[in-house]
Amino acid sequence: MSTPPNLSHGRSYLAIPGPSVMPExxxxxxxxxxxxxxxxxxxxxxxxxxxxLKRVARTTHHVxxxxxxxxxxxxxxxxxxxxxxxxxxxxxxxxxxIGWGEMAISIGAEAEVFDFGLxxxxxxxxxxxxxxxxxGHEIKAILAVHVDTSTSLRNDIVALRQVMDDADHPALxxxxxxxxxxxxxxxxxxxxxxVMVAGCQKGLMVPPxxxxxxxxxxxxxxxxxxxxxxxxxxxxxxxxxxxxxQYHGGTAPTHHLYGLxxxxxxxxxxxxxxxxxxxxTLASAVWAACEAWSAEGHFAMNVTDPAYRSHAxxxxxxxxxxxxxxxxxxxxxxxxxxxxxxxxxxPGDPAWHGFFRLGHMGHVNGQMIMGLLxxxxxxxxxxxxxxxxxxxxxxxxxxxxxx
Ligand SMILES: *Cc1c(COP(=O)(O)O)cnc(C)c1O
Numbered sequence: 001m002s003t004p005p006n007l008s009h010g011r012s013y014l015a016i017p018g019p020s021v022m023p024e025x026x027x028x029x030x031x032x033x034x035x036x037x038x039x040x041x042x043x044x045x046x047x048x049x050x051x052x053l054k055r056v057a058r059t060t061h062h063v064x065x066x067x068x069x070x071x072x073x074x075x076x077x078x079x080x081x082x083x084x085x086x087x088x089x090x091x092x093x094x095x096x097x098i099g100w101g102e103m104a105i106s107i108g109a110e111a112e113v114f115d116f117g118l119x120x121x122x123x124x125x126x127x128x129x130x131x132x133x134x135x136g137h138e139i140k141a142i143l144a145v146h147v148d149t150s151t152s153l154r155n156d157i158v159a160l161r162q163v164m165d166d167a168d169h170p171a172l173x174x175x176x177x178x179x180x181x182x183x184x185x186x187x188x189x190x191x192x193x194x195v196m197v198a199g200c201q202k203g204l205m206v207p208p209x210x211x212x213x214x215x216x217x218x219x220x221x222x223x224x225x226x227x228x229x230x231x232x233x234x235x236x237x238x239x240x241x242x243x244x245x246q247y248h249g250g251t252a253p254t255h256h257l258y259g260l261x262x263x264x265x266x267x268x269x270x271x272x273x274x275x276x277x278x279x280x281t282l283a284s285a286v287w288a289a290c291e292a293w294s295a296e297g298h299f300a301m302n303v304t305d306p307a308y309r310s311h312a313x314x315x316x317x318x319x320x321x322x323x324x325x326x327x328x329x330x331x332x333x334x335x336x337x338x339x340x341x342x343x344x345x346x347p348g349d350p351a352w353h354g355f356f357r358l359g360h361m362g363h364v365n366g367q368m369i370m371g372l373l374x375x376x377x378x379x380x381x382x383x384x385x386x387x388x389x390x391x392x393x394x395x396x397x398x399x400x401x402x403x
Pocket of ligand 1: 018069070071072096145147148149176177178179199208
């Protein structure tokens, strides 16, 4: 008997919701000898990096960079404007909203958590009622996640701002765009967002290790009123740096800056609107396939209303343990890695094996998405997982008419 072919050799594809696929150009830009951190190219690069980051966030205000992951930006954003004892309202539509709220509690804030569950977007009426009841304006900040990467719910930040304006509430609007920035449409200034956090390893296509806190003058004024902010996390010197080391609170993440420079060049060469449109079209292809697979009732998308689905990530369900079986099959047999479910069921619970996620953020194109979906189709056939027909036809039609 001959050995069956091993179809996993070749270029592998990591389709998890972060870290995302790194462009070769980004990796090559990082492959260099240590640069001088006191003078020359790296130092001169900073003003351009700052300007081009702000163009991605659609803000003319400020950005502070941190040599850390998204959690670092979460903490940085909080400690600059939220003092121990301050009240914050946390709006959670998944694990990441809960996590940011836990971090607020850990720095001594009094966090009131509205948990909207794992399948529903923010309930604006409930938020409006709470703000109307806060006559003394005790709530200092509202924490919301634009795209919660666990559920793939995308919240309507414009509507949230409107609810705050209608209530005439002065709280800071703080938004986590770690998953969505550079994928889903986001307009920091036009939408009235006061503080926004992002990481470099998702839509920005750079290996994990840098994160960003964008803030406007209203947030900066709140920072100025703080009794104290610890030296490292203080956004003031980072955003208003006079010396190079101040941008980074010490030695710069040298190679990340080169990677980021290249990634921003790629993003702006394509154009923000085009980047958003590409993600929207690729996400629509993913949804078309998932809708077809769902016809047999075994497979399901976590978010039913397309208006609340992210263009960066898609959370999916299969009967347990089929999600884990599918992930294992595509990884071992065809070199494709899908994301684990996150926050949908406790680890150790058999239900955990019924959830998984697809990342389609950053450096992804039409053939990659067709390969991702085709690989999933092959896996479900190989494993005998019940699934509706016509998924690849549906996705191909979206790509064909979108291109
Ligand atoms: C990835 C992610 C985080 C956490 O970022 P880390 O880099 O893992 O610390 C937080 N919020 C959202 C929405 C994310 O997608």
